[in-house]
Amino acid sequence: MALSAAKLGSSRAAPRMILLNHATVSSIHLKSSPSSIYARGVGPRYWHLSIVCKKEAGTPPTSSISKAPLQKDIENGSCLGLSSEEYNREACLDASEQESTVSITVFGASGDLAKKKIFPALFALYYEDCLPKHFTIFGYARSKMTDAELRTMVSKTLTCRIDKRENCGQKMEQFLERCFYHSGQYDLEESLAELDKKLKEQEAGRLSNRLFYLSIPPNIFIDVVKSASKSASSKNGWTRVIVEKPFGRDTESSAALTRGLKQYLEEDQIFRIDHYLGKELVENLSVLRFSNLVFEPLWSRQYIRNVQLTFSEDFGTEGRGGYFDNYGIIRDIMQNHLLQIFTLFAMETPISLDAEDIRNEKAKVLHSMKPLQLEDVVIGQYKSHTRNGISYPGYTDDKTVPKNSLTPTFAAAALFIDNARWDGVPFLMKAGKALHTKQAEIRVQFCHVPGNLYKRCFGTDIDLATNELIIRVQPDEAIYLKINNKLPGLGMKLDRSNLNLLYSSRYSKEIPDAYERLLLDAIEGERRLFIRSDELDAAWELFTPLLKELEEKKIAPELYPYGSRGPVGAHYLAAKYNVRWGDVNTSE
Ligand SMILES: NC(=O)C1=CN([C@@H]2O[C@H](COP(=O)(O)OP(=O)(O)OC[C@H]3O[C@@H](n4cnc5c(N)ncnc54)[C@H](OP(=O)(O)O)[C@@H]3O)[C@@H](O)[C@H]2O)C=CC1
Numbered sequence: 001m002a003l004s005a006a007k008l009g010s011s012r013a014a015p016r017m018i019l020l021n022h023a024t025v026s027s028i029h030l031k032s033s034p035s036s037i038y039a040r041g042v043g044p045r046y047w048h049l050s051i052v053c054k055k056e057a058g059t060p061p062t063s064s065i066s067k068a069p070l071q072k073d074i075e076n077g078s079c080l081g082l083s084s085e086e087y088n089r090e091a092c093l094d095a096s097e098q099e100s101t102v103s104i105t106v107f108g109a110s111g112d113l114a115k116k117k118i119f120p121a122l123f124a125l126y127y128e129d130c131l132p133k134h135f136t137i138f139g140y141a142r143s144k145m146t147d148a149e150l151r152t153m154v155s156k157t158l159t160c161r162i163d164k165r166e167n168c169g170q171k172m173e174q175f176l177e178r179c180f181y182h183s184g185q186y187d188l189e190e191s192l193a194e195l196d197k198k199l200k201e202q203e204a205g206r207l208s209n210r211l212f213y214l215s216i217p218p219n220i221f222i223d224v225v226k227s228a229s230k231s232a233s234s235k236n237g238w239t240r241v242i243v244e245k246p247f248g249r250d251t252e253s254s255a256a257l258t259r260g261l262k263q264y265l266e267e268d269q270i271f272r273i274d275h276y277l278g279k280e281l282v283e284n285l286s287v288l289r290f291s292n293l294v295f296e297p298l299w300s301r302q303y304i305r306n307v308q309l310t311f312s313e314d315f316g317t318e319g320r321g322g323y324f325d326n327y328g329i330i331r332d333i334m335q336n337h338l339l340q341i342f343t344l345f346a347m348e349t350p351i352s353l354d355a356e357d358i359r360n361e362k363a364k365v366l367h368s369m370k371p372l373q374l375e376d377v378v379i380g381q382y383k384s385h386t387r388n389g390i391s392y393p394g395y396t397d398d399k400t401v402p403k404n405s406l407t408p409t410f411a412a413a414a415l416f417i418d419n420a421r422w423d424g425v426p427f428l429m430k431a432g433k434a435l436h437t438k439q440a441e442i443r444v445q446f447c448h449v450p451g452n453l454y455k456r457c458f459g460t461d462i463d464l465a466t467n468e469l470i471i472r473v474q475p476d477e478a479i480y481l482k483i484n485n486k487l488p489g490l491g492m493k494l495d496r497s498n499l500n501l502l503y504s505s506r507y508s509k510e511i512p513d514a515y516e517r518l519l520l521d522a523i524e525g526e527r528r529l530f531i532r533s534d535e536l537d538a539a540w541e542l543f544t545p546l547l548k549e550l551e552e553k554k555i556a557p558e559l560y561p562y563g564s565r566g567p568v569g570a571h572y573l574a575a576k577y578n579v580r581w582g583d584v585n586t587s588e
């Protein structure tokens with residue numbers, strides 16, 4: 001077993017391996033069921049691995065026991081990744097008495113994302129008993145703050161689940177006691193060394209696993225990783241880094257970021273987050289498709305006319321105009337969130353649910369894409385609008401946005417996959433800010449029924465009679481299938497009805513926030529929902545030529561009023577491929 005001990009976790013450059021074979025190991029015992037990704041919350045959450053080694057020079061101790069959150073963690077780091085010398089010295093000499101600890105450091109703790117998503121998600125995990133027994137949370141930023149001030153700040157962001165309020169106040173107190181703050185510079189090794197000291201105090205000699213969350217602007221990602229690798233990485237456990245988007249703004253800048261990160265990290269230490277992959281209905285997409293016989297056979301050009309992936313927000317870039325103007329909606333939503341859903345939707349059946357098998361299939365989809373043509377894209381920008389006496393600002397009314405900005409706040413695109421399954425099927429994407437509604441959904445329009453016996457009962461518009469499967473990612477999570485049904489009575493009138501799985505009616509459990517799932521996965525070393533560097537490269541290769549062309553040709557976005565349905569150009573684009581946007585009537 002060759003084990004990639006973290007580059008970050010090691011003060012030495014030499015690869016660290018330990019050969020486990022019949023000559024060195026007399027027996028291996030794996031006790032207790034793990035919290036598999038499909039069994040969260042229903043059993044013990046720890047593997048207990050015992051390796052009884054033969055007593056020979058240079059081999060690990062006779063009996064060593066290691067605990068780790070998941071088998072993957074054992075494989076990916078902790079004590080088994082050490083050379084036999086380190087193995088004895090650092091981790092496993094008396095590992096039977098050693099417990100592991102996880103320290104989570106949030107860089108940019110004073111910022112918006114940390115407050116809005118990261119701390120609340122960590123609390124929710126704590127509340128659900130999903131965090132390891134020994135854990136510590138450190139907020140890190142330049143702002144001056146005491147532990148008590150951080151706790152006050154965090155406490156304002158915490159909420160209890162609607163369905164679980166028992167002991168919530170007490171749990172909050174307990175959680176906050178595990179939160180600390182360190183003020184420091186992002187690029188100073190000394191600051192990170194001070195953090196390291198504080199982390200060690202909390203770790204109290206236990207096997208230390210460290211998760212760093214980069215909730216900071218991307219221009220300082222590398223600084224932090226560099227300083228952390230030198231001064232604050234774990235010496236005997238794993239070290240992982242969650243990286244927030246944007247991962248660059250085109251092929252070149254993304255590659256440069258990846259190169260920078262890989263100077264200090266192995267790919268398997270980098271957790272590139274796309275929080276849409278953590279959304280319940282996106283996670284369910286593969287379950288729906290691969291565990292129900294009725295869907296997978298239909299999942300191809302033979303039965304599917306088109307697929308629509310839509311994202312809309314009913315508010316503008318309020319407060320984030322400065323960031324947004326450098327990116328625009330294609331980079332902000334399409335190149336990542338919608339494209340990730342798209343690859344999950346279109347991929348072939350993976351060999352297994354293993355992260356690499358899934359990510360291999362997703363990457364293949366991206367490599368099979370037809371180049372995206374400018375004529376298959378429509379862009380828009382919202383303008384001010386007054387409704388019911390209330391006036392809504394236009395995008396360029398934001399003081400942080402240049403008055404002559406051409407940055408799109410809306411885009412629609414037609415994409416095609418050049419493979420046997422999807423040849424000729426238009427995948428339409430649409431994303432926009434300041435539209436009439438907040439919604440994200442996947443809509444599958446199936447082919448017309450050949451020689452339909454009932455065609456006379458539909459009138460002339462046969463599109464209205466075709467089946468549609470809708471996966472509503474948010475809000476009001478639902479999966480529904482539009483079918484034709486006979487209206488009860490003596491006549492023969494058909495009615496289009498929904499077979500409707502509305503989550504709030506079917507399940508009483510509150511749906512966890514995407515960040516909860518993703519943070520837990522990162523702690524457990526589960527990479528399935530994180531983006532691998534080759535996926536990222538392929539995603540940028542698809543969009544970079546288009547983005548460059550839009551910028552070089554200074555294509556002006558079509559203006560649309562704040563709160564409207566977006567530019568009409570999106571309808572012409574769909575019509576070019578005989579498609580009608582299914583979300584036009586929101587009740588549908
Ligand atoms: N907010 C959101 O909804 C989303 C954010 N993201 C991404 O997550 C990351 C964090 O987002 P968000 O919290 O909104 O970011 P912020 O702009 O709020 O920055 C986070 C913290 O980083 C520090 N910081 C800000 N600018 C600089 C700078 N120029 N140099 C050094 N430090 C700086 C500040 O802390 P201090 O001054 O105390 O050090 C700030 O509190 C970003 O990469 C963002 O793109 C992704 C998706 C959604």
Ligand SMILES: O=C1O[C@H](COP(=O)(O)O)[C@@H](O)[C@H](O)[C@H]1O
Pocket residue numbers: 275313332
């Ligand atoms: O990544 C981003 O996502 C949010 C939308 O996320 P949601 O979970 O609230 O749907 C978007 O507002 C933001 O512009 C973008 O950067």
